[in-house]
Amino acid sequence: MENGAQPFWEKTYRSESQTFSVEPNATLKEFERLLSKQAGALDVGCGEGQNCLYLARQGWTDVDAFDISVYGIERVRRRCEAERLKINAFTADLREFQFKRSYDLIMSFGTLHFVSREEWKEFIFRAKENTGHGGIHIMQIFTDTLPASPDISEFAIGLAKDGELKELYEDWEILQFKSYTFEDEHPGVPKHYHASNKLVARRK
Numbered sequence: 260m261e262n263g264a265q266p267f268w269e270k271t272y273r274s275e276s277q278t279f280s281v282e283p284n285a286t287l288k289e290f291e292r293l294l295s296k297q298a299g300a301l302d303v304g305c306g307e308g309q310n311c312l313y314l315a316r317q318g319w320t321d322v323d324a325f326d327i328s329v330y331g332i333e334r335v336r337r338r339c340e341a342e343r344l345k346i347n348a349f350t351a352d353l354r355e356f357q358f359k360r361s362y363d364l365i366m367s368f369g370t371l372h373f374v375s376r377e378e379w380k381e382f383i384f385r386a387k388e389n390t391g392h393g394g395i396h397i398m399q400i401f402t403d404t405l406p407a408s409p410d411i412s413e414f415a416i417g418l419a420k421d422g423e424l425k426e427l428y429e430d431w432e433i434l435q436f437k438s439y440t441f442e443d444e445h446p447g448v449p450k451h452y453h454a455s456n457k458l459v460a461r462r463k
């Protein structure tokens with residue numbers, strides 16, 4: 260992204276069409292009930308906001324969400340206004356993000372691999388430190404089990420090694436870990452496949 264090239268979502272975030280799923284991530288739906296609706300949540304690389312919006316719709320009152328994309332964040336804010344939901348949505352780069360508070364839930368779906376492996380590991384280290392005891396992380400990252408698909412190959416500079424994400428959480432309780440591949444499709448982008456790791460872990 261530093262060379263001026265832009266990923267496909269920068270165009271579609273500006274349009275009225277939905278880029279990614281309107282449905283929240285199934286793992287978030289499965290695990291959000293473990294925490295109270297007053298818990299503090301952070302959505303990292305929230306994109307159009309389907310996951311943070313889901314929490315707000317469920318009655319969560321303390322939801323922060325950030326993305327590097329100005330257009331993504333504008334869209335989340337418009338949706339909040341339209342649905343009268345309260346989310347603190349702001350632009351930020353996860354490589355530079357400074358935690359000013361701690362959270363009970365930190366989640367990131369399909370984002371971490373867009374920074375280098377060192378950078379996302381460093382981010383996770385800081386995110387762990389800024390999570391309360393009993394707090395939960397839900398992290399999904401693409402792995403190099405399959406090569407990055409053509410739509411993102413230029414940007415996916417930090418594909419994880421399979422299982423590498425889990426190793427970072429050895430001192431936490433692992434509630435779920437999945438390694439899988441899936442078929443994906445977006446407006447204007449042909450069907451393609453991703454390899455992914457998804458982890459749910461709780462701070463002891």
Ligand SMILES: C[S@@+](CC[C@H](N)C(=O)[O-])C[C@H]1O[C@@H](n2cnc3c(N)ncnc32)[C@H](O)[C@@H]1O
Nearest residue numbers: 279304305306326327328352353368369370373
């Ligand atoms: C594939 S989208 C996923 C969006 C959303 N999490 C979802 O599940 O639909 C990846 C998102 O990561 C964001 N992103 C990429 N690099 C980032 C960075 N360094 N800091 C914050 N967000 C970033 C992009 O702008 C994009 O919205």
